[in-house]
Amino acid sequence: MKPVLKYLLPLAIFLVLVGFFAASLKHDPREVPSPLIDKPAPAFRLPVLNAPDKTFAPEDMRGRVWLLNVWASWCGACRDEHPVLMEMARSGIVMVGLDYKDDEAQASAFLSRSGNPYTIVVVDADGRVGMDYGVYGVPETYVIDRAGIIRYKQIGPITQKALREKILPLLQRL
Amino acid sequence: MKRSVLLVALCLWVPMLVQGVARPLGDDPEVEARLKALSSELRCLVCQNQTLADSSAALAEDLRQEIRALIAQGLSDQEIIDYLVARYGDFVRYRPPLKATTLLLWIGPGLLLAAGVGGLWWVLRRRNARLSDDEEKRKEA
Amino acid sequence: MIPELGHLALILAWLLAAAQAGFAFAGAARNDGILMATGVSAARGQFVFCGIAFVSLGYAFYANDFSVLYVASHSNSTLPLYYRLAAIWGGHEGSMLLWTTTLALWTVAVTLFSQHLPEVFRARLLGTMGLISLGFLTFILFASNPFQRMIPAVLQGRDLNPLLQDPGMVLHPPVLYMGYVGFSVVFGFAIAALLGGELNPQWARWTRPWTTAAWVFLTAGITFGSQWAYYELGWGGWWFWDAVENASFMPWLVGTALIHALAVTEKRDAFKLWTVLLAILTFSLALLGTFLVRSGVLTSVHAFATDPQRGLFILVLLGGVVGGALTLFALRAPQMGLGGRFGMVSRESMLLAGNVVLLAATGTVMLGTLYPLFLEALELGKISVGPPYFDTVFVPVMLPAMLLMGLAIFAPWKHAVLTVLLGRLKWVMGVSVAMALLLPLMLGKWTPLIALGLLMALWIAASAFVSVYERLKKREGGIIKTVVGLPRAYQGMIVAHLGVAVFIMGVTLVKGYEVEQDMRMSPGDTAQVDGYGFRFDGIREAFGPNYMAIIGHFTVTWNGRPVTILAPEKRHYLASDTPMTEAAISSGFFRDLYIALGEPMDGQAWSVRLYVKPFVQWIWAGCLMMAAGGVLALLDPRYRRRNSAAMEGTA
Numbered sequence: 001m002k003p004v005l006k007y008l009l010p011l012a013i014f015l016v017l018v019g020f021f022a023a024s025l026k027h028d029p030r031e032v033p034s035p036l037i038d039k040p041a042p043a044f045r046l047p048v049l050n051a052p053d054k055t056f057a058p059e060d061m062r063g064r065v066w067l068l069n070v071w072a073s074w075c076g077a078c079r080d081e082h083p084v085l086m087e088m089a090r091s092g093i094v095m096v097g098l099d100y101k102d103d104e105a106q107a108s109a110f111l112s113r114s115g116n117p118y119t120i121v122v123v124d125a126d127g128r129v130g131m132d133y134g135v136y137g138v139p140e141t142y143v144i145d146r147a148g149i150i151r152y153k154q155i156g157p158i159t160q161k162a163l164r165e166k167i168l169p170l171l172q173r174l
Numbered sequence: 175m176k177r178s179v180l181l182v183a184l185c186l187w188v189p190m191l192v193q194g195v196a197r198p199l200g201d202d203p204e205v206e207a208r209l210k211a212l213s214s215e216l217r218c219l220v221c222q223n224q225t226l227a228d229s230s231a232a233l234a235e236d237l238r239q240e241i242r243a244l245i246a247q248g249l250s251d252q253e254i255i256d257y258l259v260a261r262y263g264d265f266v267r268y269r270p271p272l273k274a275t276t277l278l279l280w281i282g283p284g285l286l287l288a289a290g291v292g293g294l295w296w297v298l299r300r301r302n303a304r305l306s307d308d309e310e311k312r313k314e315a
Numbered sequence: 316m317i318p319e320l321g322h323l324a325l326i327l328a329w330l331l332a333a334a335q336a337g338f339a340f341a342g343a344a345r346n347d348g349i350l351m352a353t354g355v356s357a358a359r360g361q362f363v364f365c366g367i368a369f370v371s372l373g374y375a376f377y378a379n380d381f382s383v384l385y386v387a388s389h390s391n392s393t394l395p396l397y398y399r400l401a402a403i404w405g406g407h408e409g410s411m412l413l414w415t416t417t418l419a420l421w422t423v424a425v426t427l428f429s430q431h432l433p434e435v436f437r438a439r440l441l442g443t444m445g446l447i448s449l450g451f452l453t454f455i456l457f458a459s460n461p462f463q464r465m466i467p468a469v470l471q472g473r474d475l476n477p478l479l480q481d482p483g484m485v486l487h488p489p490v491l492y493m494g495y496v497g498f499s500v501v502f503g504f505a506i507a508a509l510l511g512g513e514l515n516p517q518w519a520r521w522t523r524p525w526t527t528a529a530w531v532f533l534t535a536g537i538t539f540g541s542q543w544a545y546y547e548l549g550w551g552g553w554w555f556w557d558a559v560e561n562a563s564f565m566p567w568l569v570g571t572a573l574i575h576a577l578a579v580t581e582k583r584d585a586f587k588l589w590t591v592l593l594a595i596l597t598f599s600l601a602l603l604g605t606f607l608v609r610s611g612v613l614t615s616v617h618a619f620a621t622d623p624q625r626g627l628f629i630l631v632l633l634g635g636v637v638g639g640a641l642t643l644f645a646l647r648a649p650q651m652g653l654g655g656r657f658g659m660v661s662r663e664s665m666l667l668a669g670n671v672v673l674l675a676a677t678g679t680v681m682l683g684t685l686y687p688l689f690l691e692a693l694e695l696g697k698i699s700v701g702p703p704y705f706d707t708v709f710v711p712v713m714l715p716a717m718l719l720m721g722l723a724i725f726a727p728w729k730h731a732v733l734t735v736l737l738g739r740l741k742w743v744m745g746v747s748v749a750m751a752l753l754l755p756l757m758l759g760k761w762t763p764l765i766a767l768g769l770l771m772a773l774w775i776a777a778s779a780f781v782s783v784y785e786r787l788k789k790r791e792g793g794i795i796k797t798v799v800g801l802p803r804a805y806q807g808m809i810v811a812h813l814g815v816a817v818f819i820m821g822v823t824l825v826k827g828y829e830v831e832q833d834m835r836m837s838p839g840d841t842a843q844v845d846g847y848g849f850r851f852d853g854i855r856e857a858f859g860p861n862y863m864a865i866i867g868h869f870t871v872t873w874n875g876r877p878v879t880i881l882a883p884e885k886r887h888y889l890a891s892d893t894p895m896t897e898a899a900i901s902s903g904f905f906r907d908l909y910i911a912l913g914e915p916m917d918g919q920a921w922s923v924r925l926y927v928k929p930f931v932q933w934i935w936a937g938c939l940m941m942a943a944g945g946v947l948a949l950l951d952p953r954y955r956r957r958n959s960a961a962m963e964g965t966a
Contacts, residue, residue, distance in 0.1 A: 007648040011641035023692040035263040134261040136219035196842035268701025283679040290671035
């Protein structure tokens with residue numbers, strides 16, 4: 001090292017740090033990416049809301065692209081997300097609702113009041129399936145492809161922006 | 175003989191004098207100890223600044239129950255950690271695993287210390303050498 | 316009206332900060348005494364207006380003026396007055412105002428206690444501080460205005476976060492900020508010296524008291540924060556290696572290194588560049604902490620409501636201040652001389668080795684704190700680095716520093732002979748090793764970690780005592796008189812080092828011997844924890860000024876004899892609809908008894924967390940001893956001989 005260059009070392013280290021800080025301003029530190037991306041959607045078999053004799057399993061959707069939306073009637077952010085889901089349902093997107101640790105009566109009431117965007121709603125009363133999917137905050141949405149592989153996870157409500165920039169382009173490709 | 179009978183009687187009596195003895199939260203102290211040790215190295219995903227042991231979030235309670243169940247199934251600590259990592263990612267581990275991307279994290283402190291001490295040694299030797307040169311030049315002048 | 320007055324005062328303070336920087340630097344460039352004196356007046360004026368702004372905000376809180384957005388979001392009319400006033404710094408905007416007001420306070424202190432400095436040097440120092448102040452005031456005025464009105468006003472405020480409704484909130488932030496911001500003075504000294512190209516022992520002597528003063532505040536501030544976390548968070552821990560805690564710990568470590576480096580520079584005119592770099596680094600790390608807390612790049616208990624816009628602004632500010640300083644350093648460094656000669660084994664080399672270890676420890680904390688951020692920026696996944704990591708790597712890195720602490724106080728300047736040193740210390744070594752091996756056996760549990768911790772504590776304490784003893788042997792007269800007559804700086808060093816020993820002792824014993832139990836208790840039940848009986852007598856409900864509480868009643872006994880009564884609470888804060896756990900603690904010299912009420916269970920039972928924490932108070936006692944050592948060192952008459960110091964210049 002040349003004698004003068006070595007005095008530039010602190011500045012150089014600092015500039016690298018600043019670069020990292022600038023890059024990380026764009027990330028949300030609370031968002032934890034799922035390790036399940038590009039892995040098969042965990043299997044389960046759960047009763048259908050209001051029809052406990054019927055059940056649903058992810059295998060039933062084999063060959064179709066679908067969304068698994070984790071929600072609950074007690075969750076405020078789900079209410080914010082709801083209009084977007086309705087819009088998605090109108091455009092023909094297949095969505096399965098996973099009613100997470102909820103009261104079934106209240107869940108049904110919520111859907112009949114605000115509209116039901118789901119093709120089918122299943123009940124995860126004790127949150128076991130949610131645990132297998134790594135749910136840590138409701139709402140969360142998984143995009144699952146024809147082969148039953150999870151391709152994307154939306155953490156938190158689906159915003160118009162996320163729908164436009166992430167989910168719709170992905171659905172088109174699948 | 176009489177006295178020992180009396181002692182036994184007293185021993186039987188004492189617990190009844192006290193109104194009640196508190197029970198540990200879990201049924202099996204061994205399971206609880208393992209749960210405690212495991213969950214205090216795991217991060218709660220809801221209250222992200224708390225360990226699973228400290229958090230009172232509903233998910234944390236569920237996960238503690240799950241860990242109890244896994245312990246009961248006979249899984250080892252490592253298997254339980256793997257179970258959680260498969261679902262929530264490395265983020266749940268407060269003690270990051272040693273792998274390619276975390277190598278620098280784990281050897282960094284040692285490197286820093288070694289580089290620091292080595293660097294100081296080298297700088298001091300060179301400095302003394304230069305100061306000696308200066309002195310000799312001054313003598314010659 | 317008052318909030319507008321505060322806003323106006325802030326604008327005037329901004330103008331005066333600009334004037335302070337402008338006049339001071341212009342005056343220094345032209346060696347114009349009148350311009351430089353104007354800079355001093357501007358600095359004082361800036362303090363007055365920052366003070367007016369601060370008091371205005373305080374008044375808005377006092378008067379429950381919920382037409383001010385910041386007051387409405389951080390206060391509530393049911394909040395007791397002292398918490399309403401502490402709420403001034405309960406959120407981002409107000410704590411920024413506290414930051415700049417503190418900076419203005421330190422600036423005024425500099426104008427008052429720097430008559431002995433050469434005029435040009437002082438002007439550059441004040442100019443630098445003026446620039447920093449200008450940056451922060453710009454930030455407040457454009458991106459964090461605490462006086463912003465909310466129209467229409469709301470009738471009631473959203474309340475201060477219940478976590479912050481605590482006596483700790485009154486004390487911890489101001490003292491911590493005094494520490495952080497105090498290092499801006501040290502930074503100013505470094506910049507002024509680099510600008511003038513004069514780095515000499517005199518500079519070190521000028522800088523030392525300011526460094527020590529800032530360090531004392533920082534030490535005390537961190538201590539208060541740790542105590543607060545201990546009783547408020549309800550988990551019984553005292554340090555969580557949280558990102559924001561680390562952000563305060565890093566400047567402390569480097570500041571500690573700086574204090575020791577300044578000794579080498581003052582005594583031996585050596586390692587000036589290193590010292591000046593540390594002076595820059597300490598304040599840079601304080602700024603980095605500000606960035607980390609406010610930008611939202613890391614999750615933390617302490618994180619303010621964050622905003623990437625603000626993060627960007629602080630990053631630019633950080634880049635400007637630190638980048639500018641390091642550029643100046645790179646430009647001026649080659650011109651500085653080497654200074655006095657010393658041996659590979661000498662007090663100088665040991666102090667520097669200690670410095671290196673402290674810096675490696677700082678690097679370790681930084682690596683752990685920022686590593687998740689690095690990985691995420693490089694899209695290599697998301698990890699957490701938490702207490703298990705820091706506990707594993709930090710102690711081994713710090714070990715050499717602890718060993719050096721005992722050795723260095725005996726080493727003479729310039730040249731020492733290791734064998735002679737070790738010979739003098741053989742009794743200290745023998746006694747501390749023997750006691751470290753035996754004590755854990757007496758206490759009932761022997762583990763290598765406990766023995767190691769005790770060894771370090773005993774080694775540091777014993778060497779400090781032997782050092783004092785050796786000085787006493789040489790003196791005539793009474794012991795007390797001699798001890799009091801020792802140089803203040805030396806007394807300060809001994810007290811601070813003993814503080815480290817007490818701290819390590821506390822940490823080791825509480826980690827090694829604490830007992831924790833989670834119990835399920837119905838009224839009348841008794842739990843036995845480490846020899847103490849905790850009887851749960853029942854609960855009652857009570858109302859606080861702005862909360863409802865369920866108060867548990869516990870009688871603690873030792874061998875059947877009553878020790879104390881503890882009343883842990885579960886509070887429900889009404890305005891914010893938030894539950895809070897208030898632990899009940901009985902502190903003592905040898906142990907703390909700690910109860911936190913958990914959740915109600917079936918019947919009348921409650922889950923209860925019980926701790927017996929031996930020697931936990933020693934942790935904070937040790938830290939306060941370190942701070943007290945700093946205060947003693949500040950009292951050294953050497954720093955008060957201002958004029959003579961300026962005249963005996965050697966540059």
